[in-house]
Amino acid sequence: MEMDWHQALQDSLHWLAGASLITLASCAAAAVLAVRFTRWGSQFWQIAGSYLSPKHSWHPLLVFALLLVLALFSVRMNVLFSFWYNGFYSALQELDQKVFWYLLGVFAVLATIHVLRALFNYYLTQAFSIRWRIWLTDRLTRDWMEGDAYYRGQFLDEPVDNPDQRIELDVNSFVTGSVSLVLGAVSALVSLVAFTAILWGLSAPLQVASVEIPRAMVFAVYIYVIIATWIAFRLGRPLIRLNFLNEKLTANFRYALMRLREYAENVAFYQGTAIERNTLLGRFAALISNVWALVFRGLKFDGFNLAVSQVAVVFPFILQAPRFFSGAIKLGDVMQTSQAFGQVQDSLSFFRSSYDTFAQYRATLDRLTGFLDANRQAHELPRVSRVDHDQTLEIRDMQVLRPDGHRLLRNLNLSLKPGQALLIKGPSGSGKTTLLRALAGLWPYAEGEVQRPGGTAALFLSQRPYLPLGDLRTAIAYPAASGPDDEPRLQQALRQVNLAHLVDRLDLPNDWSRILSIGEQQRLAFARVLFNRPQIVFLDESTSAMDEGLEHALYSLLRNAMGDTMLVSVGHRATLANFHTHRLDLEAQGTWRLTEQHTTVEERT
Numbered sequence: 001m002e003m004d005w006h007q008a009l010q011d012s013l014h015w016l017a018g019a020s021l022i023t024l025a026s027c028a029a030a031a032v033l034a035v036r037f038t039r040w041g042s043q044f045w046q047i048a049g050s051y052l053s054p055k056h057s058w059h060p061l062l063v064f065a066l067l068l069v070l071a072l073f074s075v076r077m078n079v080l081f082s083f084w085y086n087g088f089y090s091a092l093q094e095l096d097q098k099v100f101w102y103l104l105g106v107f108a109v110l111a112t113i114h115v116l117r118a119l120f121n122y123y124l125t126q127a128f129s130i131r132w133r134i135w136l137t138d139r140l141t142r143d144w145m146e147g148d149a150y151y152r153g154q155f156l157d158e159p160v161d162n163p164d165q166r167i168e169l170d171v172n173s174f175v176t177g178s179v180s181l182v183l184g185a186v187s188a189l190v191s192l193v194a195f196t197a198i199l200w201g202l203s204a205p206l207q208v209a210s211v212e213i214p215r216a217m218v219f220a221v222y223i224y225v226i227i228a229t230w231i232a233f234r235l236g237r238p239l240i241r242l243n244f245l246n247e248k249l250t251a252n253f254r255y256a257l258m259r260l261r262e263y264a265e266n267v268a269f270y271q272g273t274a275i276e277r278n279t280l281l282g283r284f285a286a287l288i289s290n291v292w293a294l295v296f297r298g299l300k301f302d303g304f305n306l307a308v309s310q311v312a313v314v315f316p317f318i319l320q321a322p323r324f325f326s327g328a329i330k331l332g333d334v335m336q337t338s339q340a341f342g343q344v345q346d347s348l349s350f351f352r353s354s355y356d357t358f359a360q361y362r363a364t365l366d367r368l369t370g371f372l373d374a375n376r377q378a379h380e381l382p383r384v385s386r387v388d389h390d391q392t393l394e395i396r397d398m399q400v401l402r403p404d405g406h407r408l409l410r411n412l413n414l415s416l417k418p419g420q421a422l423l424i425k426g427p428s429g430s431g432k433t434t435l436l437r438a439l440a441g442l443w444p445y446a447e448g449e450v451q452r453p454g455g456t457a458a459l460f461l462s463q464r465p466y467l468p469l470g471d472l473r474t475a476i477a478y479p480a481a482s483g484p485d486d487e488p489r490l491q492q493a494l495r496q497v498n499l500a501h502l503v504d505r506l507d508l509p510n511d512w513s514r515i516l517s518i519g520e521q522q523r524l525a526f527a528r529v530l531f532n533r534p535q536i537v538f539l540d541e542s543t544s545a546m547d548e549g550l551e552h553a554l555y556s557l558l559r560n561a562m563g564d565t566m567l568v569s570v571g572h573r574a575t576l577a578n579f580h581t582h583r584l585d586l587e588a589q590g591t592w593r594l595t596e597q598h599t600t601v602e603e604r605t
């Protein structure tokens with residue numbers, strides 16, 4: 001087969017236009033069918049629909065269409081190269097210098113286009129994937145934050161595991177998987193059609209015994225590849241499980257290492273290195289024995305594949321040899337046969353190797369849609385109804401239960417005015433922290449109505465101190481942001497809580513929760529209150545790591561510096577009573593007692 005290179009550009013453009021139309025139309029039809037009728041299709045749409053839909057923007061769809069056209073263009077380039085080889089080798093065979101130099105010129109043009117196409121394709125694929133990844137990460141992160149799903153998700157019947165992995169790893173594999181599977185399948189299909197046609201043209205009937213097989217080459221390559229694929233598939237199947245195990249065992253080992261780093265001080269105090277080392281090395285040994293299994297399986301699998309591809313080098317030559325030596329075809333035809341044979345083999349192999357990729361892709365789809373569903377369910381969990389109301393705390397008919405249905409509080413009613421303070425007391429496990437969770441709107445097993453200042457006008461200091469990542473300035477202002485003008489107020493707050501030695505280190509980013517003692521972190525939380533000046537503060541044993549003197553000083557500071565602020569404290573020490581106007585005692589079975597300045601005002605059983 002010869003190629004008219006003067007016509008090549010025009011022919012290729014025609015081919016590209018036709019192939020693009022057919023491909024785009026069939027892709028669109030296949031996508032609609034997949035989304036409607038398959039589980040993975042509808043999962044895909046649940047995750048990516050609002051990004052790809054033209055209602056959001058035409059941009060992603062247009063870029064993706066361009067990527068498809070580029071994939072077709074790449075197939076067309078391969079076809080041109082295969083004809084170029086044909087002409088080139090035939091020129092060599094005929095010792096035709098003129099054609100030889102002419103074809104080298106053609107090659108320079110083809111190679112330039114090929115390089116430019118490859119670079120542009122790489123850039124466009126990356127840009128498309130990056131934008132998609134940004135959008136999806138943004139969506140999942142927002143979704144996870146909204147309605148406190150990141151916290152309330154734990155109360156679902158089936159909480160999702162490893163949200164970190166889903167947001168980071170799975171988003172990435174979803175995007176790269178979607179792009180490479182679709183583009184790969186389209187290229188493989190189009191390539192299969194184009195090169196089967198070339199082989200068809202180069203192929204002659206073959207006489208086997210007394211039967212003549214027409215177009216023998218085409219049938220030979222299909223039978224060869226299908227048999228080889230089937231055997232490779234059987235040999236390679238255990239690799240899926242071994243690779244999966246490898247990831248899991250690596251993660252286990254890394255988790256044990258990270259945990260040792262996290263709890264370094266505890267382990268060092270206990271002198272627990274021997275037992276920790278055993279755990280670490282035990283996990284590592286499990287990992288290594290799996291790595292050996294991978295190596296031995298790889299020897300069989302790669303050995304077979306290598307042998308198959310070596311045979312594939314000579315197989316087409318053997319089939320074409322009789323016709324070449326009889327002069328029926330030229331050297332170029334033989335070379336083109338071998339190349340087309342390789343292309344058909346690669347295209348068919350794509351579908352085999354994609355079997356694993358697709359299985360992993362579906363697992364990714366499951367994890368992402370599971371995450372989206374869990375977030376939605378977490379938004380929908382009940383919470384006490386809350387009305388934002390400045391300068392007051394009003395609790396009406398509040399019920400608080402444990403997840404197992406055990407009642408922690410029955411029909412609680414109380415109200416506080418500016419400047420008043422409530423101390424909640426009760427035995428450990430009686431539900432003090434849980435009551436604060438219900439007031440914050442976090443606890444799903446509660447009913448009733450709460451009126452309180454909303455937004456940043458209410459500040460909850462949880463039992464375990466929390467410092468965000470970043471510098472000290474961020475930690476004090478949290479959850480508000482601090483600007484350069486706030487410097488004097490930040491410093492003043494630090495001095496007030498006896499942390500004057502930190503005023504010069506406001507801008508130092510450090511892992512402050514490791515450096516500061518628990519007592520210092522609790523004092524920093526008081527500085528946070530002084531800086532943010534909320535209308536109401538909830539303090540859950542916020543002075544537990546301090547001595548009585550310091551506790552007294554900090555509570556006095558709060559009462560004096562922010563006289564109108566309402567306080568709701570949980571604490572065990574008797575001395576705290578002096579700073580509170582009301583006291584709520586939680587008792588067994590949900591009963592409680594409210595006293596105002598040492599006189600009983602209401603009692604409930």
Ligand SMILES: Nc1ncnc2c1ncn2[C@@H]1O[C@H](COP(=O)(O)OP(=O)(O)OP(=O)(O)O)[C@@H](O)[C@H]1O
Nearest residue numbers: 402403404408426427428429430431432433434435
């Ligand atoms: N997420 C949860 N799932 C199941 N049970 C929980 C959960 N959180 C709390 N509980 C249970 O609810 C009860 C009340 O817990 P809570 O932390 O409110 O007690 P507390 O009065 O603050 O105790 P302490 O004084 O020891 O801090 C406990 O029995 C606890 O085990």
